[in-house]
Amino acid sequence: MKSKLLVSNNSDELIIFMAGWGSDNYQYENISSSKDVVIFYDYSDLEIDFDFSSYRKFYLLAFSSGVFVSALIKDKLPKLSLTVAANGNINLFDQNLGLDDFIVKLF
Secondary structure, X not given: OEEEEEEOOOOOEEEEEEOOOOOOHHHHOOOOOOXXXXXXXXXXXXXXXXXXXXXXXXXXXXXXXXXXXXXXXXXXXXXXXXXXXXXXXXXXXOOOOOOOHHHHHHO
8 A cells, every 4th residue: 555644743643544445645635734644545455654653642534445444454553542434334345334246346
């Protein structure tokens, strides 16, 4: 997966933003925050290439398929103080709770 630090305020707090399907950093380049913000996108692999070591507190904001991916990589993330899931679920490819077999077969 790809990542980009969107907001750098030399904060010791970091918002980890897991973007939705088809998103990239350009859609969110005008975001502002008093905390630092990193975006993860392009989930072609689940490797994290971001160094979390300079931060002490972490917040996760996951949108759409980012909710699903954040569940897959939860053990690779630092201890989170707050998590927010918006318009997504951890069961993205599920007959009853996510996309059903018909939709999955289209992809």
